[in-house]
Amino acid sequence: MSESEKNNVLNINYIIQPLIGPNCSEYAVAHANVTVTPFRTFAEVSMLPDIVQSMRKLGLNRVQRLQSYAWPHILNGSGHGVLIVSAPRSGRKMGYVPPMAHPGRESKRERYGG
Ligand SMILES: Nc1ncnc2c1ncn2[C@@H]1O[C@H](COP(=O)(O)OP(=O)(O)OP(=O)(O)O)[C@@H](O)[C@H]1O
Numbered sequence: 769m770s771e772s773e774k775n776n777v778l779n780i781n782y783i784i785q786p787l788i789g790p791n792c793s794e795y796a797v798a799h800a801n802v803t804v805t806p807f808r809t810f811a812e813v814s815m816l817p818d819i820v821q822s823m824r825k826l827g828l829n830r831v832q833r834l835q836s837y838a839w840p841h842i843l844n845g846s847g848h849g850v851l852i853v854s855a856p857r858s859g860r861k862m863g864y865v866p867p868m869a870h871p872g873r874e875s876k877r878e879r880y881g882g
Contacts, residue, residue, distance in 0.1 A: 838863040
C-alpha cells in the first residue's frame with residue numbers, strides 16, 4: 769500500500785460511520801447490483817392505484833427511507849429480492865408486502881380480465 773493510499777484509509781471519508789440517529793428509519797444503506805432510483809413521495813409510487821389506496825387507508829402517509837429503496841427494487845420483478853435489516857416497527861413489513869402484491873394482482877387481472 770502506497771503512502772497516499774494509507775492516508776486515504778485514515779481519511780474520515782473512508783471510514784464507514786455507524787448509523788446513529790434519534791430515528792434510525794431516517795437512514796438507509798442500500799446495496800444493489802443495479803441502479804435503484806428511490807421513490808421519494810407517494811406520487812412517485814408506481815404500484816396499482818388500489819394498492820396505493822389501501823396503503824393510504826392503513827395510514828401510510830410518508831415513504832419511509834427503507835421503503836423508498838425497497839419498493840422500486842422489488843417492483844423490478846424476479847431476481848430483485850431484498851434483505852431488510854432495520855429497527856422494530858420501522859416499516860419493514862410494509863417495505864415488501866405492497867410491492868410483492870403488485871405483480872400478482874396485475875397478472876391475475878390480465879388472466880381473468882377482472
Ligand atoms: N410509510 C409509512 N407511513 C406511515 N406509517 C407506516 C409506514 N410504513 C409502516 N407504517 C406503520 O408503522 C408500523 C410498523 O410497520 P411495519 O409493520 O411495516 O414495520 P415492522 O418493522 O415490520 O414492524 P414489527 O417490528 O412490528 O414487525 C405499522 O403500524 C405501519 O402501519
